[in-house]
Amino acid sequence: MTSPQPHRAAPSRDHMETAVRRYFDACNAVDRDLFARVLAEDVVHYLAVGMRGPIVGIDPAVERWGADVAANSSSWVVDGVFADEHTRTAVCEWTSFKPGLGTVLRGVEVYRFNDAGLIDEVRVYYASRRDDTVPANELEGYPYAERGFAT
Secondary structure (H helix, E strand, O other): OOOOOOOOOOOOHHHHHHHHHHHHHHHHHOOHHHHHHHEEEEEEEEOOOOOOOOEEOHHHHHHHHHHHHHHHOOEEEEEEEEEEOOOOEEEEEEEEEEOOOOEEEEEEEEEEEOOOOOEEEEEEEEOOOOOOOOOEEOOOOOOOOOOOOOO
């Protein structure tokens, strides 16, 4: 049995924003070591209905995202990160390119940070109901390119 971690000061906004960006680097690289630098071992990823979630733990997350990269040549881009040290929460708006499916997905994830400054919860929300029959899942009418989002 391991000892509980001592209480630490809340992670700073910069720490949380950097951790989220490194999380996306880990997703794109499918690199367990990178994931372990930012995720708690018992991290929980909550997914949209029908996506076989939640995913609990680093290794299942690496396996899941790695399978998506292998099958669909998927990659993720961070469009913006917003963090609040008082609630130990960060929010990231992202774009996912899936060339193997010929689709683009957009969404937002909410991250909760533990006392050690690691992400222990990820809540995944899509910009719209996921529809694999269309080439891009986006907010209707939103000016993605004009606002500097990856297209």
